Amino acid sequence: MDEFALIRRYFAALTPAHPAVALGIGDDCALLTPPPGEQLAISSDTLIAGRHFPRDTAPADIGHKALAVNLSDLAAMGAQPLAFTLALTLPQADEAWLAAFAEGLGALARASGMALIGGDTTRGPLSISITVLGSVPPGRALRRDGAQPGDLVCVTGTLGDAALALQQLQVGQSPDPVLRARLDRPSPRNAAGLALRGLAHAGIDISDGLCGDLGHVLDASGLGAELQVGQLPMSDAFARSVMPAQRLRLQNGGDDYELCLCLPPAALAQARAACGALPLSVVGRVVAAPGLRMLDASGAPLPAPDSYQHF
Amino acid sequence: MDEFALIRRYFAALTPAHPAVALGIGDDCALLTPPPGEQLAISSDTLIAGRHFPRDTAPADIGHKALAVNLSDLAAMGAQPLAFTLALTLPQADEAWLAAFAEGLGALARASGMALIGGDTTRGPLSISITVLGSVPPGRALRRDGAQPGDLVCVTGTLGDAALALQQLQVGQSPDPVLRARLDRPSPRNAAGLALRGLAHAGIDISDGLCGDLGHVLDASGLGAELQVGQLPMSDAFARSVMPAQRLRLQNGGDDYELCLCLPPAALAQARAACGALPLSVVGRVVAAPGLRMLDASGAPLPAPDSYQHF
Known part of the structure; x- marks a missing residue:
């Protein structure tokens, strides 16, 4: 042919x-x-x-x-x-x-x-x-350089499903079908992205892992953020299968294709309504001091995990 | 990195x-x-x-x-x-x-x-x-479906240089630098394409070989053409190096990135002026009867050579 x-x-x-x-x-x-x-x-x-x-x-x-x-x-x-x-x-x-x-x-x-x-x-x-x-429309795009101090850092959906499925495949396990579907057939969040125009100050998709991708927003905006790692949303299938020591690495493993958004606290309720059935979780806050700080439930700092390396 | x-x-x-x-x-x-x-x-x-x-x-x-x-x-x-x-x-x-x-x-x-x-x-x-x-501008693009019976089939520049250079490389010869440059650094004909808007009825670039590419124009326009293979333009470097029996195959060998245009005879002089220093050669004529017929200098029919096969 x-x-x-x-x-x-x-x-x-x-x-x-x-x-x-x-x-x-x-x-x-x-x-x-x-x-x-x-x-x-x-x-x-x-x-x-x-x-x-x-x-x-x-x-x-x-x-x-x-x-x-x-x-x-x-x-x-x-x-x-x-x-x-x-x-x-x-x-x-x-x-x-x-x-x-x-x-x-x-x-x-x-x-x-x-x-x-x-x-x-x-x-x-x-x-x-x-x-x-x-x-x-001109001026309405969700760019990376629009975050402001005090913005909430929010993510759609759940994080880590695809990375856990891939890890299980790599060690010869058969992943939960829900996790495998998140790896093979990700759902892009276009309806949410359109609905959040005018509400979010900045946005990025989480393809390489939350820390690295949020880091691009912070770099472009000249700001920093504190992330509450205990707040990172996880699916039931992920929660059932993940070993606690691996949770943070996998939730930063990339291939999620969720959105990470920076939005003013006053817009949160409207933003959640705009996302409809798709959960919008608050996972941190934008601060003026540059750099990304990961905090555990007690407020103690954690080392940031690696992002996906293309080379 | x-x-x-x-x-x-x-x-x-x-x-x-x-x-x-x-x-x-x-x-x-x-x-x-x-x-x-x-x-x-x-x-x-x-x-x-x-x-x-x-x-x-x-x-x-x-x-x-x-x-x-x-x-x-x-x-x-x-x-x-x-x-x-x-x-x-x-x-x-x-x-x-x-x-x-x-x-x-x-x-x-x-x-x-x-x-x-x-x-x-x-x-x-x-x-x-x-x-x-x-x-x-709307309506001004050089599409494939606009050729008309009686149009001249024209090509810019010369054909076969890249195919000859590639053939020489494949048999371990060192190509003439002019030919090698035509293979490695083709010159896209953007100035000519812009200048021929409103003059040519149809256009295509010759990437897979003249016969196949002209065939796409004829198919899209529901027409046929007669090509005078003796008129296919060749460079001095090509003429010096080519064996006569290989000429037609190489001039249809693709990778030329010249333009093939169908234009009314009355527009030829203006089209040539629009191309400036780039030669515009008449190589055939569009006819109503479907199919592409190759004719030698005496008017006798020749078999069409193969086009580049992607698979």
């Missing part, structure tokens, strides 16, 4: 017509009509087999996750998802693999209102590089 | 401030202010070591070529280059390699007026996936 037949069969009709897409897959470029008066939010993320997902991950889950981690970047900016390109590198054109991958990718794209507008397919070691485009 | 130090050192200041970029590298997404009233042209292309460039290619040339092949897609649409993201997968963070790669990439980006606005760096087998964004 040549590249063009592959694209026609699996990708050309993956997403329905979208009002912003003037020309979709099939030309040298796609043509997008940006929503008038809005800015475009753009991000690219690559997933490599064996590094960003276990090699035995189901192809539908790989398709889901590749788009989910990119959607998470739009969520962290409070941007409305619009469209994406897919650069797919495959060892061979395996039709069963492609059909399942496209199904997982397409289901999340359709659920998110995103159009697949183009990309590239090449032969090589399995990797998926996606670029997402979203829109946001 | 962690990912963030790597990005700060080699990529954060690679391109100067750009009026369309409201927020560049360093947040979850970049923010772009699209030129008012224009459409955005978007394309992604991936280069894999050993497949899209020889493994011994100089890193500065890899940086140049990775952006050039993407710029070529903007050229083929007649879109003004704006910005790009870079998803870079590297076996290790080799600082000398990175410095040279960034130099080659940055020089072409600056010469093209493009801003690097974000991306991703991951560890894995060397590959570079770039997404480019450009702008074009």
Whole structure:
């Protein structure tokens, strides 16, 4: 099967017509009509087999996750998802693999209102590089540099599920299905990101671990924070399986795709209402003194765990 | 060196401030202010070591070529280059390699007026996936579906140089430096693409070989064409080195990054003037009957050579 037949069969009709897409897959470029008066939010993320997902991950889950981690970047900016390109590198054109991958990718794209507008397919070691485009009114994006002293540090959902599932896989255990689903099929928090525009001062998604990612917000804002590690939210499945000594490391293990937000205390109730059924937990407070301090339940300092290292 | 130090050192200041970029590298997404009233042209292309460039290619040339092949897609649409993201997968963070790669990439980006606005760096087998964004007034893009019967089929520059250099490398010969430069540092035809808006009915870039790429234009336009293979333009370096029996195959070998355009005969003189010093050669004519027919100097039909196969 040549590249063009592959694209026609699996990708050309993956997403329905979208009002912003003037020309979709099939030309040298796609043509997008940006929503008038809005800015475009753009991000690219690559997933490599064996590094960003276990090699035995189901192809539908790989398709889901590749788009989910990119959607998470739009969520962290409070941007409305619009469209994406897919650069797919495959060892061979395996039709069963492609059909399942496209199904997982397409289901999340359709659920998110995103159009697949183009990309590239090449032969090589399995990797998926996606670029997402979203829109946001000028001045309304959730940037990293807007935190203020006194802001509450909040996180959506629960932390550590994916890292625990991965650790269990690495030692040959079979993870709880709830944890495995959090590793393989993360739920990007786009509805929350949109709802928190105008409420949160700053936002980031937790892909590399809370400490490192919050550290980027603090660096960009020229501030520090105190984190109450006992307040880090955990799922029931995580609480049942985790060994206490590993809890903090795993809750900072990354691959969570939750949002970390800095918001004024007066906005907390409204922010929680905006998140609906998604829990929004207060885990710390922004302070003027630079640096991130981790405190246990007694207020005693703890050493910060390592963040995910890309190299 | 962690990912963030790597990005700060080699990529954060690679391109100067750009009026369309409201927020560049360093947040979850970049923010772009699209030129008012224009459409955005978007394309992604991936280069894999050993497949899209020889493994011994100089890193500065890899940086140049990775952006050039993407710029070529903007050229083929007649879109003004704006910005790009870079998803870079590297076996290790080799600082000398990175410095040279960034130099080659940055020089072409600056010469093209493009801003690097974000991306991703991951560890894995060397590959570079770039997404480019450009702008074009609505209705002015050079699409594939606009060819008309009677149009002249034209190509910019010369064909076959890169394919001949690659063939020579593959058999252990040292290519003529002019040919090797055409393989390693292709010149995307963005000025020509912009100048031909409103003159050409259809356009495509010649990345996979003229026959296959022109075939896409003809398929999209529901038409056919006759090509005079004796008219395919060749460089002096190509003419000196090529064996006559290989000429047609190499001139259809791809990796040229020239433009193929369909334009009305009355527009030829103006189109040539618009291309300035870049030659614009007439190589055939669009006809109503579907299919691509190759004709030799006597008008006798020739079999069509194969196009580049991605899989």
